Amino acid sequence: MTEREIIELWKQAVAESEDVYLATVVFVEGSSYREPGARMLMTSCRKRAGTIPSFGGTALDYLSPCLG
Numbered sequence: 048m049t050e051r052e053i054i055e056l057w058k059q060a061v062a063e064s065e066d067v068y069l070a071t072v073v074f075v076e077g078s079s080y081r082e083p084g085a086r087m088l089m090t091s092c093r094k095r096a097g098t099i100p101s102f103g104g105t106a107l108d109y110l111s112p113c114l115g
Contacts, residue, residue: 053088056096066091070099 053069060067072085087097 053096056088060090
């Protein structure tokens with residue numbers, strides 16, 4: 048997933064008046080699939096660009112209750 052794809056989704060979501068959430072890995076302890084700086088953009092309509100996996104799911108799974 049490229050930064051360009053994240054920016055394009057951000058622009059689309061803002062144009063459609065959707066809420067947007069940007070998750071960023073800031074620290075990693077031990078082995079990890081993603082390095083610090085990895086990003087995932089999510090919208091209130093559950094569209095996403097980028098991936099930040101975690102045990103048992105992705106950041107989207109944890110934020111879903113916040114998305115309404």
